[in-house]
Amino acid sequence: MLxxxxxxxxKISDRFVGSYELxxxxxxLPSEIGVIKExxxxxxxxxxxxxxxxxxxSIEGNVELECSRCLETYVKDLTQEKTKLLQNTPNEEGVFMLKPKDLEVSFLEEPDIVDVAQLVxxxxxLSIPMKPLCSPDCRGIPGYQVEFEEETKPQKRNNSFAILKDLLAGKGGR
Incomplete structure (x- = not known):
C-alpha cells in the first residue's frame, strides 16, 4: 500500500512531486468493471x-473492457490529467449540502494520509463509461441482425385543443 x-x-517542503508505477x-479494480493487465x-x-x-x-495506462453491445473485449486508454482538491473527511454529523465544486473533491479516510492506489x-x-462501446457504431453481436431505427420527423398528432385554438383565433365556423 502506497x-x-x-x-x-x-513540514519539509511547500510542494510534493512524485512518480509511481502501480x-x-x-x-x-473490480473485475466486473474492467481488467488492468499492465x-x-x-x-x-x-x-x-x-x-x-x-x-x-496524471495517469497513463490501459484497461480491458467488454463492449456492452457485441460483448467483445477491447482496450481503453486511461490517459488523463486532472486537478482536484483533497480534504480530510468532515467531522460534522447529519446532512450537509454538496455544491458543484464539491464534486472535484476527494476525502481522505485518514487525516492528512493519501492512499495513492485508492486515489488512482x-x-x-470514474473514467469508465457505464455502457462501454468498442466503437460508437458497434452493430452488436456478430451473426445477429440488429436494426436501429432511423431518425424520423415527428408526426403531427391529433390535438384536441386545435378546435379551441381555432375558436379563439376567430376561425370557428358557426
Whole structure:
C-alpha cells in the first residue's frame, strides 16, 4: 500500500512531486468493471491549499473492457490529467449540502494520509463509461441482425385543443 503522509511532507517542503508505477494488483479494480493487465504510470504534484491539498494527477495506462453491445473485449486508454482538491473527511454529523465544486473533491479516510492506489482507482472507475462501446457504431453481436431505427420527423398528432385554438383565433365556423 502506497501512502503519503502529507502533514510530514509539508513540514519539509511547500510542494510534493512524485512518480509511481502501480501494478494491477495494487489498484484492485473490480473485475466486473474492467481488467488492468499492465502497470499504470502516475505522476502527482501536491500543494497545500487553504481548504486542504490541491493535487494534479496524471495517469497513463490501459484497461480491458467488454463492449456492452457485441460483448467483445477491447482496450481503453486511461490517459488523463486532472486537478482536484483533497480534504480530510468532515467531522460534522447529519446532512450537509454538496455544491458543484464539491464534486472535484476527494476525502481522505485518514487525516492528512493519501492512499495513492485508492486515489488512482477512483479516477479510473470514474473514467469508465457505464455502457462501454468498442466503437460508437458497434452493430452488436456478430451473426445477429440488429436494426436501429432511423431518425424520423415527428408526426403531427391529433390535438384536441386545435378546435379551441381555432375558436379563439376567430376561425370557428358557426
Amino acid at each position: 501512502t503519503l503522509d502529507l502533514k510530514e511532507i509539508f 501494478k494491477p494488483e495494487d489498484l484492485k 502497470p499504470v504510470n502516475v505522476n502527482l504534484e501536491i500543494t497545500k491549499d487553504k481548504e486542504g491539498y490541491k493535487i494534479r494527477i 482507482r477512483e479516477e479510473i472507475i
